[in-house]
Amino acid sequence: MTKFGKFAFSLAIALLAxxxxxxxxxxxxxxxxxxxxxxxxxxxxxxxxxxWHGGAHGLANRDSLFTDAWAEQGQPGACLxxxxxxxxxxxxxxxxxxxxxxxxxxxxxxxxxxxxMPVQEPAELCGQCHSDARFGWQEWxxxxxYQRNMTCTICHDPHTASLKAVEGQGEEGxxxxxxxxxxxxxxxxSYSVHKQAGVNCIDCHLRHYGEQADRDVHTMxxxxxxxxxxxxxxxxxxxxxxxxxxxxxxxxxxxxxxxxTTESGQVSDQPSPLSPYGYAGLAGLLGLAGGMxxxxxxxxxxxxxxxxGRKQ
Amino acid sequence: xxxxxxNRRDFLKLSAxxxxxxxxxxxxxxxxxxxxxxxxxxxxxxxxxxxxTGCGYCTLACRAHxxxxxxxxxxxxxxxxxxxxxxxxxxxxxxxxxxxxCVDVCPVQASTYRPDGIVMMDYERCIGCRYCExxxxxxxxxxxxxxxxxxxxxxxxxGEPEVPRRPRGVVEKCCFCYNRIDRGLSLxxxxxxxxxATPACINICPTGARVFGDxxxxxxxxSKLLHERASFRLREExxxxxxxxxxxxxxxx
Numbered sequence: 001m002t003k004f005g006k007f008a009f010s011l012a013i014a015l016l017a018x019x020x021x022x023x024x025x026x027x028x029x030x031x032x033x034x035x036x037x038x039x040x041x042x043x044x045x046x047x048x049x050x051x052w053h054g055g056a057h058g059l060a061n062r063d064s065l066f067t068d069a070w071a072e073q074g075q076p077g078a079c080l081x082x083x084x085x086x087x088x089x090x091x092x093x094x095x096x097x098x099x100x101x102x103x104x105x106x107x108x109x110x111x112x113x114x115x116x117m118p119v120q121e122p123a124e125l126c127g128q129c130h131s132d133a134r135f136g137w138q139e140w141x142x143x144x145x146y147q148r149n150m151t152c153t154i155c156h157d158p159h160t161a162s163l164k165a166v167e168g169q170g171e172e173g174x175x176x177x178x179x180x181x182x183x184x185x186x187x188x189x190s191y192s193v194h195k196q197a198g199v200n201c202i203d204c205h206l207r208h209y210g211e212q213a214d215r216d217v218h219t220m221x222x223x224x225x226x227x228x229x230x231x232x233x234x235x236x237x238x239x240x241x242x243x244x245x246x247x248x249x250x251x252x253x254x255x256x257x258x259x260x261t262t263e264s265g266q267v268s269d270q271p272s273p274l275s276p277y278g279y280a281g282l283a284g285l286l287g288l289a290g291g292m293x294x295x296x297x298x299x300x301x302x303x304x305x306x307x308x309g310r311k312q
Numbered sequence: 313x314x315x316x317x318x319n320r321r322d323f324l325k326l327s328a329x330x331x332x333x334x335x336x337x338x339x340x341x342x343x344x345x346x347x348x349x350x351x352x353x354x355x356x357x358x359x360x361x362x363x364x365t366g367c368g369y370c371t372l373a374c375r376a377h378x379x380x381x382x383x384x385x386x387x388x389x390x391x392x393x394x395x396x397x398x399x400x401x402x403x404x405x406x407x408x409x410x411x412x413x414c415v416d417v418c419p420v421q422a423s424t425y426r427p428d429g430i431v432m433m434d435y436e437r438c439i440g441c442r443y444c445e446x447x448x449x450x451x452x453x454x455x456x457x458x459x460x461x462x463x464x465x466x467x468x469x470x471g472e473p474e475v476p477r478r479p480r481g482v483v484e485k486c487c488f489c490y491n492r493i494d495r496g497l498s499l500x501x502x503x504x505x506x507x508x509a510t511p512a513c514i515n516i517c518p519t520g521a522r523v524f525g526d527x528x529x530x531x532x533x534x535s536k537l538l539h540e541r542a543s544f545r546l547r548e549e550x551x552x553x554x555x556x557x558x559x560x561x562x563x564x565x
Contacts, residue, residue: 048468115499116508154369154518157469164469166368181365181518183399 009299010291017287022280041101044113048159049101055160057099060084076276082129099129104158119158126152136220143224175200204231351427354527355488355503355555357514358534358543359403362561363521366391366401369470370513370522374405376471377489377512381460386452386486387513396563403522405513406431406452406486407546407554414444414453429555430488438482445483449547450554453485471512488524489513504533527555 042049052058060066061083070079080087085103086095096102104125105117119125130152131137140146145154155177157164166180178201179186189195194204204227291298366389374380374387387405394400412431415423422437423444445453459480467473474491478484489511496502496509503509504525514524525532534557537543543557 045468045472047463048472051468114495116495118508149520150518159468166372180367183366184397 005299006292006295009295010288013291013294014284014287017290018280018284021283022276041108051157052101052159055157055162057103057158057161060098062097126158130220135218136223139220140223143226145225175202178202178205199235203234207231207234349427350429352528353428353503355408355428355430355493356525356527356534356538357405357488357511357556358523358525358537358559359556360521360523360537360559361392361400361402362559363519364389364401364403365519365521366399367518369516369518370403370405372466372470373512373516374486376464376466376469377474377492378486379460379464379467379473379475379477380484381456382465384454384456384484386454386484388451395561398561398564400561402546402558403513404450404452404546405556406488407450407552407556408488410553410555412552413447413449413550417443417447419443426490428493430490430493431485432487432490433483433485435478435482435484440481440483442483448485449550449552453483455483456480470516 056063061070061080066079066083070076070083073079077087077089077092080094081089082099084094084097085100088094102108104119109115109117127137129135140152152158155163163177166177175186182201189201202221205225207222207230368389370387371385371389375382375385378386380386387403389401389403392400392402408429408431410429412423412425415425415431419441420437420439422434422439424432424434426432440455442455445455456478457480460477464473474489492509492511493503496506499509501509504514504523507515510524514522523533523537525534527534527538529535537559538557541559543559545554545557547554
């Protein structure tokens with residue numbers, strides 16, 4: 001048997017194995033139900049659970065925004081790593097629906113009422129799902145808020161997954177939350193043309209993309225909180241150079257990409273789930289190796305079978 | 313012979329000695345200050361006015377963790393003035409005075425000192441006379457005119473209640489979240505370092521303006537801060553010896 005023949009033979013086996021794997025995996029979408037939903041946190045923390053249940057974390061795998069997009073993509077398991085709690089890629093099952101108590105507070109402690117179950121390092125924890133540029137994490141790291149050790153939960157309520165409510169300082173909407181700390185700036189802002197035109201803090205400093213429903217899934221407002229040329233152009237495009245105009249860009253050296261301090265190890269240590277193609281690739285490699293090793297014997301057996309066939 | 317009579321001179325002598333003994337005892341009692349032996353820990357709070365933005369998160373977290381009704385603030389934040397362009401705030405919890413006027417005036421000893429310096433309220437014992445509320449130079453005490461019923465608007469956004477609600481007709485005040493401190497110590501945690509053992513207002517502070525710790529531990533954050541920076545306490549001239557220290561806002565050069 002020639003070397004080429006041997007290789008071709010093993011390649012055929014590899015393709016067969018990969019194909020079968022792919023067929024099996026694709027044929028079985030993740031319809032698994034939660035394995036265990038026996039957390040009884042709500043017995044004592046009823047108010048918190050209620051707030052959580054109606055928020056984005058509680059709705060993470062129930063909201064139609066998710067279910068529709070998920071069904072459209074063929075219900076891949078990769079989504080479930082963040083959208084449910086305790087997802088097991090090997091069985092396609094999970095422990096609790098949504099981003100449950102356990103997702104952030106850890107597994108229920110047997111001594112719990114006596115021992116508290118605090119969330120350790122909230123900022124890094126949020127970053128496990130709200131991780132990269134698409135989820136706002138990279139911009140957030142370049143923000144002064146982050147560099148001054150502020151955490152997500154200072155502005156966001158993790159249970160309702162919405163912004164915290166503070167008594168408005170004569171301001172409506174989200175500006176109240178900003179002004180709650182940035183009072184000094186708000187004093188001058190009150191007399192500005194921007195204010196009179198109804199522009200508030202987040203229109204420039206937290207560029208957001210319309211209403212929740214209109215947004216692409218997963219896009220986050222720019223959490224660097226830095227106003228840049230784009231924010232001005234939103235309203236003043238006709239009066240200004242475009243952002244692609246290099247001459248104007250060089251006049252305004254705004255660099256969003258360079259945070260003052262970058263901490264290493266921001267990359268999540270959570271395993272990323274294998275896609276069906278990953279499994280198929282692995283099966284293919286195994287098939288290739290198996291084919292290479294077994295080809296002399298398989299070849300012999302094949303010849304024997306065909307010879308016998310010819311004799312008959 | 314007739315019995316020796318107590319003449320005027322002897323009577324005056326005896327009276328003088330009696331008065332001297334009684335006033336002497338009073339002085340000694342006063343000088344020994346609190347009757348409670350000082351424990352190994354002495355909790356103090358340090359509030360950096362330069363970092364405080366007056367956001368009021370401390371008040372809200374306190375309301376939630378101690379189930380305080382919305383019209384009462386155990387920890388109040390008020391605008392004190394300006395340093396340069398910058399507004400300066402005073403965040404005022406209970407000062408946990410070492411010589412607390414509220415403890416002195418309480419007729420039923422519902423206010424007492426703990427060995428770690430916290431001024432405790434016994435809500436079972438309080439008769440609602442409100443002497444302490446008047447005596448407190450910091451207005452740190454509030455009277456419960458009515459029973460607090462219904463949901464607490466600060467819950468669950470700012471935390472969850474960890475102590476029972478106080479009944480109607482008692483005076484209530486901040487207690488440095490003693491329940492968190494005690495639970496933390498029993499679990500081997502360090503108050504001021506581990507958030508689970510630290511008062512709620514300290515944990516929530518977005519700018520890290522509030523620091524908590526053991527004054528007796530020279531390595532604690534509070535000891536270091538008070539060693540390095542100039543600090544003051546509110547109304548020091550009253551000799552109440554508060555356990556809340558303030559780091560003044562420094563004008564920007």
